[in-house]
Amino acid sequence: MNGVIAGTPREKRFQSRVLRVLAVAMPFMLVGCIERTISINTEPQGATVHLNDQEIGQSPVRVPFTWYGDYDIIIRKKGYKTLQTNHRIKTPWYQYPVIDLFTECFIPFTIHDDHELGPFVLEPFEAPGKQDLLKRSDELRQMTLVDGE
Numbered sequence: 001m002n003g004v005i006a007g008t009p010r011e012k013r014f015q016s017r018v019l020r021v022l023a024v025a026m027p028f029m030l031v032g033c034i035e036r037t038i039s040i041n042t043e044p045q046g047a048t049v050h051l052n053d054q055e056i057g058q059s060p061v062r063v064p065f066t067w068y069g070d071y072d073i074i075i076r077k078k079g080y081k082t083l084q085t086n087h088r089i090k091t092p093w094y095q096y097p098v099i100d101l102f103t104e105c106f107i108p109f110t111i112h113d114d115h116e117l118g119p120f121v122l123e124p125f126e127a128p129g130k131q132d133l134l135k136r137s138d139e140l141r142q143m144t145l146v147d148g149e
Contacts, residue, residue: 034095034104034111036065040073041118047077059118068095073117080122089115 042059056063068091075083094103
């Protein structure tokens with residue numbers, strides 16, 4: 001046969017159309033995508049990390065994300081003060097509407113969008129002394145007293 005399409009003229013036309021469709025569709029079957037990840041590291045490591053009120057693991061931790069914007073981060077570790085912060089992940093130029101259609105559908109490779117946050121340094125927790133607690137309780141008591149009493 002030597003590469004010649006066999007069959008009746010009608011079968012040859014059909015096979016030729018199928019080959020053309022496959023030739024046009026093949027690049028679209030090999031399209032890439034965008035992999036987005038956030039990596040969070042702390043000092044010391046091993047702290048529990050919450051991202052937008054969901055526990056994502058112990059630091060250092062790396063998780064995929066879907067959208068760009070503000071992320072609330074809460075980091076806790078026994079013996080250290082809880083750290084609450086906010087971080088904004090800016091949208092890269094290739095993820096703006098219309099442009100993102102081409103970057104996600106027509107580029108034949110994967111784009112890695114990795115964001116590293118931290119290292120977040122945790123401060124040791126120091127329990128307040130007895131005098132500090134008494135002073136704060138007096139201040140709160142004074143704030144709650146009604147003028148007539």
